[in-house]
Amino acid sequence: MNKEKIFAGIDAGHVRTKAVLVRGKEILGYGSAATGFDAVNAAQEALTRALEAAKVSRDDVAGIVSTGIFRDVVKALPIAVQRTVPEYMADAKGALFLNKNSRTVIDIGANVHKAVHYDKDGNLLDVIQNDKCADGVGIFYTTMAKALGVSEEGLSELALASTKQLSVAIHCAASAESEAIGLLCQGEEAADVADASLRFIVERVAAMASTMPLEQEVVVAGGLAKCKALMKHLPVLLKQDVTLLNLPEYVGAIGAAISYEGEK
Amino acid sequence: MAYAVKAWNDFKNYQTGCYRDYLYATEGLRVMGSTWSVLAPLKGLGDDIHLIGGEPHAASTAGTLPDESRENIIAAESAGLGFHSCSYLKLFTGEVIRDKIGITDGTIKEGYPKPDLIWTTHLCNQHSKWYQEVSRRLGGIPMFAVDMIGGGNAEKDSKIVNYVSNQIELGIDWLQRVTGREYSDELFAKAVRNEIKVLVLWGNICALNRHAPAPLDERRLIALFPPAVVDRTTDESVRLYETLFEEVKQMVATGQSVAPDQRFRIVYFGIAHTYGHPEMARILRDVGAEIVASVYTFGTCGNFKGIVNGKWSWDPIDPKWVDELDLSTRRKAIEELAKIVLGWPTWQGVRSYWALESMAQAMIDEYHADGLLLAPSRSCETDFRNGYVGLQRIFKSKIPTIEYDTDQVDVRQMDLPGAQRKTELFVHLMEARKRRSA
Amino acid sequence: MSEHEYASVNEKLDWKKARVIVAGVDVGAVNSKTVILVDGQPYAVSQVATRAPKESALKVMNAALANTGLTQDKIQYTVGTGCGRTQVTFAQKTISEIVCGATGAVHVWGPSVRTVLDAGGQSCRVIHCTDKGKATGFLWNDKCAAGIGRSMEAFADLIKKELTEIGDIALQSEQFPKLSDFCSVYAQSEALDLMRTKVSPEEVITGYHRAMARRISTLVSRAGMKKDFVIIGGLAKNPAIVDALENTLKVHRLAPKPEWDPQVIVAFGAALIANAFHKRQG
């Protein structure tokens, strides 16, 4: 049995809570749960799912570190989190773990998004976070999928099939959604409306990220990184290549898990 | 041990006194208008002039009566004012619409006391439009707005000084016609000297914050400058600022500060006091991060050397210079007054991004800042929003910089959760920078 | 507001004996509704979720016709309304949902109605009308008040509650957090962040309702309130929104009619207008 210790990382986000188990350089297992206004319960559920996936029992875990918006909330019993680490630190460490050449990670969360610039050891150089009008772009993605009657993956395929360039208001999710529905009501194709809606998300994220210099390699964290249509638009707007990560929605949780030894 | 400012109560009473005079005066003239305008011209009409100024009143009411202010803002929106109009304006006009007014000592008076005339200014897109709206709603109050034009180095540009002075001259004739009062040039000259003296004194007090530890912090600065905004033409206001100047000099001499733990010195550009929110204040206090200089408290009504061979200098002006000013004719007094107000940092920053940038760089250098905190106000149309996103882009690589997403008094538009996340980051970046340079 | 689909038929009426059969089809942002009138009386009503508007118009019409034996060709006049009205290909005429809303509301609640609040999925509109149901003016929500109805649905999903139950939950708790009533994006973001505190989900739901109701009441006051006041559209079915609106506006809406789903009043108005057009055709 590998003598290195097993650590757990919990990323307690606004909408989804993610958990991961890491031993040395190896990811043993991961799981997630809808936060649903009960961060502690969701953290427990996510951790249980990660343990099952990794076939590891709770006692074998040497330490748990939490990150994300509700990192302090999930510190409460019964999970017994030992340490917490801010999201931007977890993002930097997690991104480096998954790609050691990365220097900038753009984390698109359900409610908030940010860009983190770091050096080769994960020390922070700069961070930019979104403003209030740009909140909820992840939730907007789910809402648009529902409005177009497709699954979350389906929204990406739909957008990729777009043939006509439409655009919606890019100020906030509420006006983007109302204009997207307006386009549908005019008889525009669902694929084109899906593409216009995704471009709203990418435009906002890219605008925020490009407020600071983006050092290569640029990677993307968060569930939306798995949406191919978004990943097609992002490099164009950033005028930078974007390298895909596997397990993008677990970057924060991974970063937390491997931060157990590091300074507080 | 944290020092408690002795002059504190005198300042509070003076400010509240001015408001109570406006509310309950039984004689004299009630004058409404932006206190960013030149106030001395009003005092040539006599010393029974009771002032209420849109901005300081809205700011202090929002602090004293938050729920009442929220109702005022919504009342203005319900009456048709733009949803994105200045929140000071909405609060101030909302009080007129609801016909009740709340002031700094917590009183809420039913029945809004109508002003006899409106004397104001116009610089941002909205300034005089506030008072056109209030004048219309109160049945057409006579109104005179002086266009303060603004821009970097304005006080050294003769065409701008003449333009503003010519308007003030016409304004004084108008004041006499509208009030039917004789105009006293002695009272006017005395008011001009007082006004300039208070503005220069405030600049000197702020300059003392260059010392370590800085004697005053943003919370005290924000509380101590409004009396100068409310009415800075009285002998009493001059005395207030002279005593405060002596007290702060004494604090510097003895190394005293209202916030002694100043491991991190912050320069603050913005109106909104989001940093003052309990959560943000706790994060900053825990690491000894204090705001030692800010363009809002220094520059709303304070004067400094200004642009000196192309670069901004926050060096103060010697108060004795004010005593030697030649105010022997009305025109001379008007021109000195126009120059001093055109010299305000805020007026210069509104219309010249290069002046604002130079102010930020100078403040960071002269006040030895460890971090730049930007708080562009969502509904403000002056230099408490203009150019800030650009400032972040320019300064982000030089010094830890964050930008709050906030508003001046409309709590609904403040991103407090976001501000908390950004404050944690701000502290982290400043600590990391200090470690790297240590 | 919810996307559940239904169709109902008034068994007492026999369309075979009818002289005039007309229909109103309202293709809304969230749901499509239709009302079929037989000699001026409501005969069939149906609602489906709006997807592509062309298909949704046909789908909702067929849902209303299902197992009545009535076929679409027997409908002598159809008026299309709603944001997708240009896609109701089988309609002889399209009329805005503003005019249809006023006509429908006055017929359901009577000639004393002067102000109709149509609080739908994507937009909120305040309509002024005469005793005959003729619209005389309206105010559309500004962009920052877009999608209030829609955001209630998204918020219910986020906190694992049913859309139909959040209204009742919001009625119970007396104290609640003050969420931003500037726009739904702010309110939603602040609501989610409250998980950081001890605030219960029920209190947050109440706060969310109070905030959104406050934003809507600002729109109503901005348009001007003339009594009597009625509320139609999806949010009319949310008791907490209605209660908060009445408290803020200090005006009681006319009581809802049990036999009328507030979401189909616009379609009903469109059907009444179809009747009028058909009569004029002579």
Add this chain to the structure above:
Amino acid sequence: MAKKGSDTIIERFRSVIENPQGYAKSLHEQGKLVAGYMCTHVPEEILYAAGIVPVRILSPHVSQAMTRSYIHETYCSFSHDCAYQGLSHNYDFLDLITTSSSCIHMGEAFNVWVRFAGFAGKSYLIPYPHIIETKPAASFMKESYGEFKKFLEGFVKKPITDEEIEKAIKVYNHTRRLLKRLWELLRRENPPITGPDVATATLASQFMDKLEFNKLLEKFLKGLEAAPGKGKPGVRLMVSGGACDDIEILDLLEHLDYAVNLIFIDSCTATRYFWFEIPEGRADKLTAIAEGYISRIPCPSKDNVPGTGEKKRLRYVQQFIEEFKPEGIVFLYQRFCSPQPHDIVALRPILDKLGVPSIDLELDSTVPVTQFRTQLEAFLEILKPVVPLE
């Protein structure tokens, strides 16, 4: 927009406003000096007298968020769009970019060009009064124009003579008279030209070399003034508000379910641009230009009559209502604009007295056609009893 067979002139205007950048580039390639301007208070006559063709910078109608990392998002989308023109280097060939100090939002757009889009070396901000009706404004503007003229003389390396300024004043006054004649046609019960076409021509005048424009419009007017009405007269609508160069909205007005006669537009992309003249033959040219610009229909951000606080523009709006007799008014202004809603709040009671109903449409980079169509059609259904209710 149905293509008009023989009207090549209106198509020429339309092609200019659909690609103003292409038109400006063609002037540049003909060896002409071209200057971009962002506010209609810029004294174009002085630029013209210096041999520089002024071309207005308007919105590219691209929905983008990039400018949010340069200027705050609570600026109107029009200023974001104009800033985007600079940041996307659509106009790098311009010899100069200038604006007059007026609306704060356009000031930010101008700053982006200067700070971040490489125009620091070829830009000039003209100090301008922010209250246009005061007596001191005229002398201030004269001095400010004098400095602008001196700057341009250094720029083109030759003096600008009074004759050249007088010639420019006459050319521009000619444009203004022609445009007024064009708009007066819309007062007819059944005008020979549609409102959107008139608006298209007016918008084109803001980009084109005035000599070329005057020739085209003169020819266009000759044919028009004798021409019969376009067809069944529709509901007479007047538009009032902020800068709007959205042809998509004008097209929408022509493709509603009900016939519409767009008879007037009170904005700086329409009548506020030319509804005045510069006094000709004056010895002091710059004072004459100042007097002319002071006599304009005031922009909401500068409108405050000293002493009363009255809004002069509201008088003009009432006058246009009496002359052009609209049945309804559509307020069209930018989201996040503050001066416009202020004027509308004061204008509404006046409209109620005049019995003219109105609606508000909020402009953005994108045009929400569905919502605007519904609002406009509902408005028309209210104005004209379409529904035969018993």
